[in-house]
Amino acid sequence: MRSGVEGTIHQAVTAAGTRRTRYTGRRKAAFAHVLTATAVNLLRLDAWWTGQPLAPTRTSHLTALDLAI
Numbered sequence: 612m613r614s615g616v617e618g619t620i621h622q623a624v625t626a627a628g629t630r631r632t633r634y635t636g637r638r639k640a641a642f643a644h645v646l647t648a649t650a651v652n653l654l655r656l657d658a659w660w661t662g663q664p665l666a667p668t669r670t671s672h673l674t675a676l677d678l679a680i
Contacts, residue, residue: 626650
C-alpha cells in the first residue's frame with residue numbers, strides 16, 4: 612500500500628514538479644495541488660487507455676526462483 616502512495620507522489624513530483632509551488636498563499640497553493648492531482652490523473656488515464664504500463668513490475672526472489680525451476 613505504501614509503495615502505491617509513494618509511486619503517486621513520485622509521479623506528481625516528476626511530471627508536475629510539485630516540490631515547490633510557484634504560488635504564495637494557502638488558497639493558491641491548494642489550487643496548485645488540485646491542478647497537479649488532475650494532471651496526474653489524466654496521465655494515468657492516458658496510460659490506461661493506451662495500454663502502457665505505468666512502471667515495470669518487480670518480481671520477488673521467490674517468484675524468480677520458481678520461474679527458474
